[in-house]
Amino acid sequence: MQEITWPQDYLPGFTDNFASNEVIVAGLGAADVWPLLATAPLWPSYYANSANIRFYDGKGPELADGTRFYFETFGFPVEAEVVEFVSPHNGQPGRVAWHGWAGAGDARLDVHHAWLVEDLPGGRVRILTQETQRGKPAEELARAKPNPMINGHQDWLEGLAAAALQRKSER
Numbered sequence: 001m002q003e004i005t006w007p008q009d010y011l012p013g014f015t016d017n018f019a020s021n022e023v024i025v026a027g028l029g030a031a032d033v034w035p036l037l038a039t040a041p042l043w044p045s046y047y048a049n050s051a052n053i054r055f056y057d058g059k060g061p062e063l064a065d066g067t068r069f070y071f072e073t074f075g076f077p078v079e080a081e082v083v084e085f086v087s088p089h090n091g092q093p094g095r096v097a098w099h100g101w102a103g104a105g106d107a108r109l110d111v112h113h114a115w116l117v118e119d120l121p122g123g124r125v126r127i128l129t130q131e132t133q134r135g136k137p138a139e140e141l142a143r144a145k146p147n148p149m150i151n152g153h154q155d156w157l158e159g160l161a162a163a164a165l166q167r168k169s170e171r
Helices: 030-038 040-046 136-143 148-170
Strands: 017-026 051-055 068-073 076-086 094-102 109-120 124-134
Touching: 017 136, 017 148, 030 040, 030 094, 030 109, 030 124, 030 148, 040 051, 040 068, 040 148, 076 109, 109 136, 124 136, 124 148
Parallel strands: none
Antiparallel strands: 017 124, 051 068, 068 076, 076 094, 094 109, 109 124
């Protein structure tokens, strides 16, 4: 199985917070999942913790390398820029990652949020999302029990998989 590609400053274990979630779902392929993830304005339709998605510079609604966008999640207004975007093709996994930031000074939160959508043998798909965070808000999130990042991202994965299954059944 493939893994996330990390920028040096966001390598897990060297940041203030890290969350990792994955699901493996039978009956789906990366091509079924990818459009729902790559089209950010669809996120609120299957993930209630995302809202008010908008793009800058006339871009969107699909993510792409270098695309700047805004969304709200976990109570944070997040500015973001896509730093990796590779659609799944020819047996290679789909990869999307963005650098996101919110706040300023001691309240600043910086994140690297990455996704991998990978076909597996037997008609299965693996959806992996991992996020590293830096800043005082990240330190607070890391100490919270239950962990809001782990729980929230699991909701995102499960919603994404359910939406992809629903779309596939409607075809």
